[in-house]
Amino acid sequence: MAVPPPQEARTPPRTAAVKVLSVLQAFGLCEGAASLAELTRHAGLPKSTVHRMIGFLRSEGLVEMTENRFLLTSKITELSSAVPLEISDRTRERLLPVLADLYETTREAVQFSIRCGTRARVVERLHGRRSNDLAARLRGPLPLHCTAPGKVLLASDPELFPVLCAEGLRALTPASITTADGLQSALTGIRRYGIAFDRSEWLPGFTGVAAPVWGPGPTLIGTISVIGPVHRLTPDAIARRVHHAAEIATRELHSPGHRVPGEPAAR
Template sequence: MFEQLHTERGARAAATKVLAVLEAFGAYDGVVSLVELVRQIGLPRSTTHRMVGFLRSAGLVDMVDGRFFLTSRVAELSAAVPTEVPCGMREVLLPVLTDLYEATHEAVHLTVRCGDVARVAERVHGRRSAGLVSQFSGALPLHCTAAGKILLAGSEASRSGSLRLEAHTPVTITSGRRLAEELANVRRYCVAFDRGEWSSAITGVATPV
């Protein structure tokens, strides 16, 4: 019995330390050195390094040039969290989405920002675009989707410099300077475009609501 309690306490303590390391990434926009982690969470360097090792083995953290960063696996896990729009807001926006669909007969999405990704909170579509549902069911990158660019441009501090500008197609914006120019145009004209940047088979247009 004593050994079982000792094991359970040890497991809880280890889990608490791993969670502390994960939370510390938030203070550094998802990219952090081992020294910064030690300073942030107050654990010994050896313990912190071991906890980071657990996260790396789980595919949640990786390292480049001596700095650790959260992987897309974290975004995939966050996509499992239900995204809800308050009922009152949904009642106001759903007729607008429906009218837009009736006018265009294209899939219409209401998208919200969840950290460094975007997620579809509501959608209206017909049979022709039913195949898009699965593609838009998870986390969407901010830098190469129309809705993502709108959300980035509308943030008081877009922090686009901290995003990993991963190339999804040959025309994906992977330069911080180009993205900044793109977001400046989005703010100026209140419209954003995705011209095959996330998927070569998909184009999109977005505007804030």
């Protein structure tokens, strides 16, 4: 007769809520769009269970299906709006005029991004009507190795490089940078010149430029970037403007009376 394992060694059953969360987390690993097979692999659940959880999410308007792939809807963004941003109101007040000036000179989507784990997250964005569709596609987390803001964030933290390589660059996104050597070379250039490019590596037909915004230490606070379609935006032509805007933002955040995130308050 088999002896049951001790109570503390037994694996507790996964509730329906936990299963739904597992599927939502799987979407994050797939950049917000995935097939049933991909979600099943990342969620670690039986395909029938994932299919049932997807059905529930679709009924609640959180997931939709397009061309045999499941996508998160904008309702997820509405829920995430309750999450506090990782920059203070005072930091935002200093950044917004810089972002506005950069938008006026480029007329393309301008954004400020920070790092969240192994992804980048846009916490502030300015854009015109013609960039509405693009802005909708940038609501979710951005990969670090193939977006302009992501590369800047990745270049500032060498410890992240082996983590991404261990995940497998090819498995992360269908980007053109799929080897460790190629990524390492790009990061070396970013550290040297303080500018990063995305030449349709993540979203085909779109390109971008980013530069770092520094705090004391120096500590990288985030990145300022511009992104737009290749037929309107020439990265090399606006690289100097983006770099200059990031320098202005850095000076603004170092100005008297401003405390950047992570800096102790004066007593």
